[in-house]
Amino acid sequence: MHVNTYVDPTPAYQMAMGEAIQNNNTGLVLKQRGSYEAAERKYLKALNIKLKHAGENAITTALSHNALGELYIAMNRLGEAEKHLELAVKIRNADGPTFDAATSRENLAIVYEMRGNLVAAKQMRKSTGKYACGNYDCPGQVFNKSELKHCGKCTAIYYCTLDCQSEDWKRHKKYCHKLE
Numbered sequence: 001m002h003v004n005t006y007v008d009p010t011p012a013y014q015m016a017m018g019e020a021i022q023n024n025n026t027g028l029v030l031k032q033r034g035s036y037e038a039a040e041r042k043y044l045k046a047l048n049i050k051l052k053h054a055g056e057n058a059i060t061t062a063l064s065h066n067a068l069g070e071l072y073i074a075m076n077r078l079g080e081a082e083k084h085l086e087l088a089v090k091i092r093n094a095d096g097p098t099f100d101a102a103t104s105r106e107n108l109a110i111v112y113e114m115r116g117n118l119v120a121a122k123q124m125r126k127s128t129g130k131y132a133c134g135n136y137d138c139p140g141q142v143f144n145k146s147e148l149k150h151c152g153k154c155t156a157i158y159y160c161t162l163d164c165q166s167e168d169w170k171r172h173k174k175y176c177h178k179l180e
Contacts, residue, residue, distance in 0.1 A: 020049040062091035099142045102132035113175045122156035135164035
C-alpha cells in the first residue's frame with residue numbers, strides 16, 4: 001500500500017494546499033450554481049497545484065480527480081469523466097478512506113451506465129465488498145452488499161432504501177433496462 005503522508009510540511013506546501021482547497025471549494029459552489037465552465041477552471045487549477053505539490057498518488061489529488069469526474073458527468077463529457085474517475089478510483093482504492101473509494105467507484109459506474117454498459121457498471125460497483133448507495137444524495141456512508149437492494153429491472157445499481165431508489169429514479173430510468 002502506498003501512503004502519501006506529509007509530516008511538518010513547508011510553508012510553501014501549506015500555502016499551495018490552501019490555494020488548492022480554496023479552488024476546489026469555489027469550483028463546487030460554481031458547479032452547484034450551474035456555472036460548469038467556471039467550475040472546471042477552478043477544479044483544474046486545484047488539480048495542477050496538487051499534482052505539483054502533493055503528487056499524483058495523493059489522496060488530496062484523488063479528491064480533485066473525483067470532483068472533475070462528477071462535473072464532467074453533469075456536462076455529459078463522459079470520456080473526460082471516465083479518465084478522471086479511473087485515476088480517483090486507483091488512488092482511493094490503494095490508499096483512501098473506504099467511503100471515498102466507494103463514491104468514486106459509484107461515479108465511474110454512472111459513466112458506464114450513461115454509456116449504456118450496465119454490465120460494466122455492475123462490475124464496477126461489485127469490484128470490492130464495500131458499496132455506496134446509487135442515490136448521489138444518500139445520507140448513508142458505506143454499505144456491505146447484504147445491506148443493499150438492487151434495482152429490480154437492471155440489477156446493476158444498488159440502494160440502501162426504497163426512498164433512495166425513488167429519489168434516484170428520475171436519473172436512473174433513462175439508462176435502466178433488463179440485463180440479459
